[in-house]
Amino acid sequence: MSPLHSSVRSRWAGPVAVALLVALGTAGCSAGAGAPAVSSVAPASAETPSPSPTPSAAPLSCADLVPKAEIVRALAAGQPADDWVVLPVSTVDGSITGQKALEGAGGLGCSWRAGPPNSETGIATLTVSILPGAANQWTGALYGDAPTEQRRTFAGISAAATCGDPGCGATAAVGSSWVRVDLLTGSREGGTSAFAKETDDQVFAGLKPAVETVFRTVQDASAAQLRFPDHVPADSAAPCTNYLTKVDLEGALKVQRTRVSTDFPPDPKVDSLFGAAELRLGDSVCVVEDARYSSATELASVTVGPEQAWAVDEIATDSAQRGDLRPIRLEGLASGERALSNCGSGSTPCTVLFTLGSTAIQIENTPRAVQVAEAILATAR
Incomplete structure (x- = not known):
């Protein structure tokens, strides 16, 4: 055996053998009353990193x-x-x-x-x-x-x-x-x-x-x-009656006298889940009636959607693919506002959607929806 091997063996064999015997002799045993106290120093451990916060689950699709x-x-x-x-x-x-x-x-x-x-x-x-x-x-x-x-x-x-x-x-x-x-x-x-x-x-x-x-x-x-994205207005909105005050509805609808009955806020009992959605948005509905008759004779329906100009923009994009509503120019529209319609030249009831600032307004159930829309714009301007 070389001197190097002899030196290494003499330096490590004894202590390793003693340590092994101590470990074998004490494994599975607790110290008795007369046993000498054993001092041990726990090795310093690296700081355990804090767990990353669990990301919120994405909304259902x-x-x-x-x-x-x-x-x-x-x-x-x-x-x-x-x-x-x-x-x-x-x-x-x-x-x-x-x-x-x-x-x-x-x-x-x-x-x-x-x-x-x-x-x-x-x-x-x-x-x-x-x-x-x-x-x-x-x-x-x-x-x-x-x-x-x-x-x-x-x-x-x-x-x-x-x-x-x-x-x-x-x-x-x-x-x-x-x-x-x-x-x-x-x-x-x-x-x-x-x-x-x-x-x-x-x-x-x-x-x-x-x-x-x-x-x-x-x-x-x-x-x-x-938790889905929403467009719920931060503030309460003006009802549809505010948009019809002083509007020349008689001229627009070609009748002698009109009255406006309010059908707002939407009623979930009648309009189901969608009525509850419209109620949350602050939508309001006004029905324009012929005042010559005591019983309700509807001439037009006007729905006002506060802060819902975005909806008209999206409907315009989708309608371009479906071809059911077309862009039209209404007298009184300002720059950045738009209007859509399916109205023809006949007497069939039709629909006009238009934006007035950030508000969306929908005219329905009348062949003169374009004229009613322009009358509202004339008063607003």
């Missing part, structure tokens, strides 16, 4: 609500549909009320159609609407002028559920949210709908899995997942 198979089952009307494709469709319907109000109020609206590949999808549409924080306003309003008394149970939740024009739907208070699921079938009485031969129970049999999944998803969602 349409893709989170209903799987493809359940969308297809709801829309297939009992047809073989293993190869069907699902197409998300816009919920924008050319109005500042309804789905656009839901979006502005901090809700979520989603819509889908489905059909065989390489063919046009059917006319039936599945639509989901969620308005967080509105459960205490919930009513069973779906179709018609009053809440339905009919009930069905989905995922253990009792929901108002019925069929009417234009389809079948279910609505319930789920957690703190007002949730509504609609299957828009088209007219089932005319024979053109794929659902024409199905009973209400058969329609709901296909719709039930989608409704249950939506209800469970909303019920299990965190507050952060139900």
Whole structure:
């Protein structure tokens, strides 16, 4: 053995052997009363970093609500549909009320159609609407002028559920949210709908899995997942009557006398979830009537949406694709304001949407909607 090896062995063999014997002799034993105190110094440890804060869950998206198979089952009307494709469709319907109000109020609206590949999808549409924080306003309003008394149970939740024009739907208070699921079938009485031969129970049999999944998803969602962008005005807004005072409605509508009845704020008992959304936004509705008659004879409807010019801008973009509303020039529009209309030259009631500053105004149910809009602008300017 070399001197180097001998030196190394003599320096380390003894202490290592002693340490090993001590470790073996004391393993699994505690010191007795007569045992000498053993002093040990814990090695300095690196500072444990604080855990990173858990990021808030992202808000639910349409893709989170209903799987493809359940969308297809709801829309297939009992047809073989293993190869069907699902197409998300816009919920924008050319109005500042309804789905656009839901979006502005901090809700979520989603819509889908489905059909065989390489063919046009059917006319039936599945639509989901969620308005967080509105459960205490919930009513069973779906179709018609009053809440339905009919009930069905989905995922253990009792929901108002019925069929009417234009389809079948279910609505319930789920957690703190007002949730509504609609299957828009088209007219089932005319024979053109794929659902024409199905009973209400058969329609709901296909719709039930989608409704249950939506209800469970909303019920299990965190507050952060139900926090959607909104356009709710910070301040209270002026009602529609303020925009009609001193307006020459008689000249615009070509009648001798008019009166304005107020239909605001919107009533969730009649207008359902969308009425609750419009109420949150501060929307107001005025009905212009012919004062020559004691009974209400509606000549026009005027809806005022405070701080909702953004909605008209988005409707304009979507309408350019659909072709249902076209841009028009109204007398009195200022730079940056816009107007949309589907009015023709005949006597058919039509709609005009326009912006007045940051406010959106919608004129409906009259063939003279353009003239009413220009009369409002003339007074405002």
